[in-house]
Amino acid sequence: MKIKGVHLPGNKEAHVKKWDIPDPAGDQVLQIKASALCASDLSIYHGRPLIPGYPPGTFIVGHEPCGVVSGTGPCARSVKEGDRVAVIAFVGCGHCPYCRGGEPNLCENDMEVLGFTTHGGDAEYLLVSERSCLPMPDGMSFVTGAVATDAIANLFSTMKAMHVCGNDVVAITGLGPMGLSGVLAAAGMGATVLAIDTVEERLAKARELGAQHTLNPENVSPVDYVRETFPGGVDKGVDCSAAEPAINVLLDIARKHGVVSQIGEPGERMIAVNPSEQLIRKKVSYVGSWYFNMNEWEEAASFIVDKVGNDRAEGIVSHRYPLEEEAAGEAFRLFNAHETLKVVFTPGS
Ligand SMILES: [Zn+2]
Numbered sequence: 027m028k029i030k031g032v033h034l035p036g037n038k039e040a041h042v043k044k045w046d047i048p049d050p051a052g053d054q055v056l057q058i059k060a061s062a063l064c065a066s067d068l069s070i071y072h073g074r075p076l077i078p079g080y081p082p083g084t085f086i087v088g089h090e091p092c093g094v095v096s097g098t099g100p101c102a103r104s105v106k107e108g109d110r111v112a113v114i115a116f117v118g119c120g121h122c123p124y125c126r127g128g129e130p131n132l133c134e135n136d137m138e139v140l141g142f143t144t145h146g147g148d149a150e151y152l153l154v155s156e157r158s159c160l161p162m163p164d165g166m167s168f169v170t171g172a173v174a175t176d177a178i179a180n181l182f183s184t185m186k187a188m189h190v191c192g193n194d195v196v197a198i199t200g201l202g203p204m205g206l207s208g209v210l211a212a213a214g215m216g217a218t219v220l221a222i223d224t225v226e227e228r229l230a231k232a233r234e235l236g237a238q239h240t241l242n243p244e245n246v247s248p249v250d251y252v253r254e255t256f257p258g259g260v261d262k263g264v265d266c267s268a269a270e271p272a273i274n275v276l277l278d279i280a281r282k283h284g285v286v287s288q289i290g291e292p293g294e295r296m297i298a299v300n301p302s303e304q305l306i307r308k309k310v311s312y313v314g315s316w317y318f319n320m321n322e323w324e325e326a327a328s329f330i331v332d333k334v335g336n337d338r339a340e341g342i343v344s345h346r347y348p349l350e351e352e353a354a355g356e357a358f359r360l361f362n363a364h365e366t367l368k369v370v371f372t373p374g375s
């Protein structure tokens with residue numbers, strides 16, 4: 027079958043072309059309604075894919091899609107034609123202890139990821155296994171569905187792992203789409219949010235999405251601000267910037283027994299911290315966080331609809347584009363230039 031899908035040849039260009047995709051076999055056919063761009067897509071855009079071994083342009087990109095099931099395989103049991111579903115980006119083997127526990131991103135046998143090692147969702151259609159389909163609640167729009175997995179559910183899972191509650195002050199550094207998803211998640215859980223970034227428009231967006239406190243560290247020292255406003259320190263911190271100063275700020279302002287989660291990825295860069303002062307003497311936990319557990323999906327999805335609200339969740343999306351040649355070029359150009367928040371393709375709408 028021939029379908030339209032986004033092609034990133036790896037030279038900072040994005041095109042929409044017709045692809046020959048295999049017959050569905052046992053997979054379900056999903057008609058894509060929305061598919062979000064992710065910073066990790068830019069590794070392919072620049073010709074250095076995050077997952078080596080698959081040259082840029084091998085597959086249709088996109089790993090944050092959602093849509094409507096338009097055809098089911100012969101063995102389908104839980105999905106049927108017409109179902110609205112989001113898709114988990116990691117395929118996984120389905121059998122190892124991590125896959126069975128709901129974390130195909132930690133699979134021991136298979137690092138298969140949509141858009142990187144197999145065709146992705148910036149397309150008209152996508153073939154997916156039944157276990158990759160995450161049912162979307164009625165109140166969730168397709169645009170929200172596209173940012174509900176990798177972005178919002180990811181941060182929902184992070185906040186949950188830290189036991190964030192209404193009594194907590196949660197500091198978040200780096201207010202791109204991930205940090206703003208953190209604002210949505212923490213505020214939705216009733217926490218007081220302190221959002222930190224050097225870009226004023228992002229601070230304004232964080233306020234709009236529920237942060238009660240915002241701070242530009244170029245103007246105000248976060249350590250001084252927290253000393254005056256939250257004596258003893260903040261309960262929880264989440265870094266979405268991957269910047270060494272921001273990570274150190276969070277470890278400095280964490281209270282005794284506080285927890286700091288690392289989401290922003292420094293990649294090859296090493297980050298210097300002071301374990302004695304920042305971790306040991308405060309008994310602070312500094313933990314890595316990556317994606318969400320599939321078993322959290324239903325809870326995350328109803329949290330997004332009931333506590334965050336669909337319209338507010340769409341607030342992390344700044345640009346929507348049809349699946350067309352010129353639109354794809356502009357979408358990736360602006361996203362790459364950091365001139366957007368989340369960018370979503372809306373094929374067939
Ligand atoms: Zn992503």
Ligand SMILES: [Zn+2]
Nearest residue numbers: 119122125133
């Ligand atoms: Zn596995």
